[in-house]
Amino acid sequence: MTVDLHTSPSGEQTGWRAFRARLAGRPTLNLVYRTAVAVAGLVVLAVGILAIPYPGPGWAIVFAGLGILATEFAWARRVLGWLREKYRQGMAWYRARGPVLRVVTAIATVVVVVATVWVLGTFGIVGSWIGVEWQWLRSPLKW
Structure with missing residues (x-):
């Protein structure tokens, strides 16, 4: 038996999914929310891209920005998955060079x-x- 952490025993959505379902039912509020997520995600993503060449968490910030965007946008989820794989491949190549x-x-x-x-x-x-x-x-x- 699997337990769904996003539904109550009575079958109702709980937590984040319930919040998003209420927002989705109000188109104007949903648009405002999605716009705010887009702006926040793009700002974090831009800061991360600028930080990549410097010592510190540049790539982590990029992934955080894409993660923020991925909460609302399917294209960002796809890009995040693709970028994770490319990052892993790039780091494996780098480590193998000596x-x-x-x-x-x-x-x-x-x-x-x-x-x-x-x-x-x-x-x-x-x-x-x-x-x-x-x-x-x-x-x-x-x-």
Whole structure:
């Protein structure tokens, strides 16, 4: 015998499914809700995509954004499944390449991070905090 955690013993939907069923019965409210989920999911997804090259949880944020979108959109569920599989394949390929590729990738990541931090002016800001005003620390962009 299987137990459905989303229905009560009397057969009624409970929890999240009941909430979504009530929303689905009100088209305007349903549209507002789906729009809010779309906006939130796309914002989280965009932040994750921007964070991918940097140390930290870039891919986790991408998956979270797609997970948010997948709660309401079938296309996002398909993309999430496809991306998970591609991520697994990519990481398996990366691990199989050996230490030379890992070192080259680590160096490239450090270069991207340092260049971005420099362009955004972080070195100049931190330098000014400690009294170092070297010209080359300043961003090439004139903020």
